[in-house]
Amino acid sequence: MKKPWTLRKRVFLSSVAITGIVTLLLGLFNVMELYVTDRNTTAFETYMNLSTFFDSIDEAGGYLEEYLYTENDDSLNDYDAAIQTAEQSISGFDPNFLEDQMWRFQLLSNMLSSYEDLCAELIADPLNDDLYTQTVNAQDLIQSTSGDYYQRLTNRMEHHVEQLQSVNQAIVVGSLVVIAILLFWIIYVAFIMLRSFIRPLYEVLDNIERINEGTYDFNAVAANGIEMQTLCESLEAMADTVHKEIQETKEKAQLKQLLLEKENESLHKDELLARSEFRMLQNQVNPHFLFNTLNMIHRLCVCEENEKAAETVLKTSQLLRYSLDNQNQYSSIRKELEAIRSYIDIQKLRFGERIRFLILNEHADACLDMSFPGMILQPLVENAVRHGLKNVTHDGEVEIYLGADEESLTISVSDNGEGMPKKDAEALLQRCAKAEESTQLGLFNVVQRLKMFFKDRADIRIDSDKDCGFSFAVVIALEGGGQDDTCADRGR
Numbered sequence: 001m002k003k004p005w006t007l008r009k010r011v012f013l014s015s016v017a018i019t020g021i022v023t024l025l026l027g028l029f030n031v032m033e034l035y036v037t038d039r040n041t042t043a044f045e046t047y048m049n050l051s052t053f054f055d056s057i058d059e060a061g062g063y064l065e066e067y068l069y070t071e072n073d074d075s076l077n078d079y080d081a082a083i084q085t086a087e088q089s090i091s092g093f094d095p096n097f098l099e100d101q102m103w104r105f106q107l108l109s110n111m112l113s114s115y116e117d118l119c120a121e122l123i124a125d126p127l128n129d130d131l132y133t134q135t136v137n138a139q140d141l142i143q144s145t146s147g148d149y150y151q152r153l154t155n156r157m158e159h160h161v162e163q164l165q166s167v168n169q170a171i172v173v174g175s176l177v178v179i180a181i182l183l184f185w186i187i188y189v190a191f192i193m194l195r196s197f198i199r200p201l202y203e204v205l206d207n208i209e210r211i212n213e214g215t216y217d218f219n220a221v222a223a224n225g226i227e228m229q230t231l232c233e234s235l236e237a238m239a240d241t242v243h244k245e246i247q248e249t250k251e252k253a254q255l256k257q258l259l260l261e262k263e264n265e266s267l268h269k270d271e272l273l274a275r276s277e278f279r280m281l282q283n284q285v286n287p288h289f290l291f292n293t294l295n296m297i298h299r300l301c302v303c304e305e306n307e308k309a310a311e312t313v314l315k316t317s318q319l320l321r322y323s324l325d326n327q328n329q330y331s332s333i334r335k336e337l338e339a340i341r342s343y344i345d346i347q348k349l350r351f352g353e354r355i356r357f358l359i360l361n362e363h364a365d366a367c368l369d370m371s372f373p374g375m376i377l378q379p380l381v382e383n384a385v386r387h388g389l390k391n392v393t394h395d396g397e398v399e400i401y402l403g404a405d406e407e408s409l410t411i412s413v414s415d416n417g418e419g420m421p422k423k424d425a426e427a428l429l430q431r432c433a434k435a436e437e438s439t440q441l442g443l444f445n446v447v448q449r450l451k452m453f454f455k456d457r458a459d460i461r462i463d464s465d466k467d468c469g470f471s472f473a474v475v476i477a478l479e480g481g482g483q484d485d486t487c488a489d490r491g492r
Helices: 007-070 073-091 102-124 129-144 146-212 226-260 265-283 287-302 306-325 333-354 377-388 422-433 441-457
Strands: 355-362 396-404 408-415 458-464 470-477
Touching (some): 007 073, 007 102, 007 146, 146 287, 226 306, 333 355, 333 377, 377 396, 377 408, 377 441, 422 441, 441 458, 441 470
Parallel strands (some): 355 396
Antiparallel strands (some): 396 408
16 A cells, blocks of 8 residues: 655645746746847847948048048048948848848948949049939938838837837736745645644544543544654554553452462562563553643644654654554664654754753664663653753753673663752662662663563662762673673573
8 A cells, every 4th residue: 555645745845846837937937028128129229220320321421522622531531430330330230130121221231332332433533523413312312211210120129118018017917826826835735734733633632631531442533644644553552552451460460469368479579570561561651741742743833843743743653663562572772772862852842952862872882782671761761851850941961871891781871950869869779679669660660671681680770969960870791791792682
């Protein structure tokens, strides 16, 4: 079965499509405006060239007549300069712009050549009245064409101005279309968010309330996105598993309670094992943490921080999946670190800069794949956040440390909170070690499972003092006495 697209992917692809459409429309508008503007500029340049041509012809006639009367070489030079300007003007016309009218300008060019020939003959024979008359007639003929050519160019320029105005109007209309498309996209994304997150989120929160009330039959959740679908599936699986395990544990507890009066100390230890397993189930990912996380996702969605909300849903789903997958089987240190990173990412979104989380690895890479009981680090980090740093408003710090040498592996979780007196810390460790009742259910659960898993190889230590933070550490003796052959697969 094909998996549905994630919300992030749908929003990204729709954004790319909208951006492409908008870019294409804007590019088309720009090309149209540039084309019309270029044509209008060419028309104006042609108009100016024609004006320069006729002015030059008029000046050349005046200089020629002056030369005929005075035979002044300066007048002759001015005549030559005016003729050159006229030639340059007539050769500067754009053939692509005036393709249908180029024969007219070619005619002007021919008339100019004839006029130059007549002037040259007149300069050579200034007393020839016939040549003079022909020259004057040629100049008048050129000048007589000015009105018609000017009118044609003026009409052409007006046409291009109208085109430019039409293009500007089209750009305005197109801009309104682009704005409409963007508004439609925003409404579409908002609808997707409402359908994929907000409504299912309220339904999930209602199911969490049912768990808190002890009801494990869930209302159906219309989950459209893969993130919310994963969360709902994990939540349902967790609730079903919790319900079954609670029922089985209650039955075992009732049976063992009947046998307590008749059995010896070994039977008492079996009962403690059942109680430890029950508490392990309770403390893996408690409804309080899940409820607070979902409330935070709801706030992110309301504040339109969609990427953060999607990332939080994904991290929560990963943590729930890991918790459920490792209830009845062993994990590894590497998987524990992956799970605690998801938990830390969620807590960072909740506490921001108030608490800083550090993961330190000192020569422990070779031990990352050794067998290890699941969900050990999460209760320790949660205990540091909930108890150790509960009154810390800034600069809080939680450190997860892994260090190994040839004989042992050390794992510790420390905080810089208010801590507790040394005697209270020692008493807490003794109660957990002796399997006595304790309000610190998370620590009790961790200690019992570590001792059951590693037996005498685990040395558990609690170090704390008033206003000096709290540290929980376990030193695990490596079998074989060396990292090269002991850390690869350690455990029971």
